Amino acid sequence: MDVDVIFRPESQQQVFRMLLEAISRPGTIQKLPEAFHQSRASMAVLATLLDAEVKLADPYALLPQRAWPMLQAVASSPEHCDYLICEGSIAPDFTPRLGTLSCPDESATIILDVESLNGKAVQLRLTGPGIDGEVSVGIDGLHGDWLAARQSWVATFPLGVDMVITDGDQILGLPRTTRMEVN
């Protein structure tokens, strides 16, 4: 029986390695191998990170119904979930879990699907841990409200959210420690 490539253990190990690289070196774009290209990068990230023990919110109904049993995650609201899958072009209208001072890790991770990570519409200048000096990324399909919302969510470190921004086949990590300015 054929299982989609993103659900195979060896593929998930590859994606996990890329996520580690993306989160530890914010601003470096990780490109998924060609074998993964039949699924969007956001789906590969979800398949790698989720299991039956975590809660996922899909406020914009981006996931097809048949994806839920494969991902195994429990459906939840954006305010209570561990992971969120969102569309970059739609403004956020929720506040995710930001963790607590004693347990900042109990915050949400947002997987934000945008049109392109090699775009021009929004030019971001990133600085902070894991970045040598500064790095610029251009994103297409990112609603301006996401930048303001992220700014307010990470304002009280160590509380905040970590974000993984994806397009068709690429991954960009944006942990809470990364400072972001619009060029």
Place this chain on the structure above:
Amino acid sequence: MTNKRNEHRHPDRSGNLECLMQVDKEKLKELVARLTEGWRTGPISLPQAGLGLLKLQDSAFHEPFYPGEFPVSSAHLFVSPPEGGEFEGAAMMMCDDVAFVEALAMCDAILTHGLPGYDEIMQQVSEGESIRRNEAKSRSAMLVKTRVDFSLLQDAGE
């Protein structure tokens, strides 16, 4: 196609799989592979193998205890024969062979929806049922042999 076969279907759906667990694993896998050749099949949820934990309650203090772990595998899939349609089947068994449990889930789909191959799988169910019956018979024979007659103790006390 479905209704006629459903009339003589095993009344207990999980009972079918219990019977199929008794037959030769490799033979059943080969049979299912042959029957579903050219069919479109795919998982609905990920097939998994792991360990289950048996939880019992002690009769003195009514507290839970765990006598041990057991292997458990599950599969939930769909099959789509060339005639058309998409049919679901599932199996969750005390077994560590995921490929075998996948084959059982396909058998479940074939039996439940009366798909082509129904009669051949049903033959395997009957074979498994007779193995199970014989095993139950020999177990009860062993049980009878080990029965202890406590009435003798009562006589000794007097």
